Amino acid sequence: xxxxxxxxxxSVQAGGSLKLSCALSGYxxxxxxxxxxxxxxxxxxxxxxxxxxxxxxxxxxASVKGRFTISQDSAKxxxxxxxxxxxxxxxxxxxxxxxxxxxxxxxxPWVYRYWGQxxxxxxxx
Numbered sequence: 001x002x003x004x005x006x007x008x009x010x011s012v013q014a015g016g017s018l019k020l021s022c023a024l025s026g027y028x029x030x031x032x033x034x035x036x037x038x039x040x041x042x043x044x045x046x047x048x049x050x051x052x053x054x055x056x057x058x059x060x061x062a063s064v065k066g067r068f069t070i071s072q073d074s075a076k077x078x079x080x081x082x083x084x085x086x087x088x089x090x091x092x093x094x095x096x097x098x099x100x101x102x103x104x105x106x107x108x109p110w111v112y113r114y115w116g117q118x119x120x121x122x123x124x125x
Contacts, residue, residue: 002026002114004096009119012086020081020119022096028077031098031114035106036070036081038092038121045095047107051079059106086123093118 008020024031035050048061049070058070069082083090097112104111 002028002030002098004098004114004116006094006096006116006119009094009121011122011124014087014123014125016086016123017082017084018086018121020083020094020121022079022081022116024077024079024098030100032100033102033106033112034072034079034096034098035112036068036079037095037097037109038090039095039118040092043092045109046092047109049081050106061107083121086121088123088125090121091123093120 003025005023006020008018010018012018032053033050034053036048037045038048039045048064049068051058051070051072053072060068067084070079072079095118096116098114099112102111
């Protein structure tokens, strides 16, 4: 089994920053792709960033590029999402997702079998 546990969400004012964490446990060798998604009320789940664990390469949604940074600590089997200059539009539940040899586009939710429970980010103006 693979488990993902997110943390680091909270309520912040616009312009602030947050750093989310996602801890991977269980059969970690099954995972080489980890991503962050967000889901806001009334909107579709959106892939915002991905990291390929073997090489540390990353990719981002155009909507967050420049403000979001995904990173990893391989020793801790943990990935992070640093979010800068938060706006109310960033308000959402943020989920961590994981897969081995993702069979489709990194930003498509259906690609991932493993998901965390999410961490809420709320940004007030």
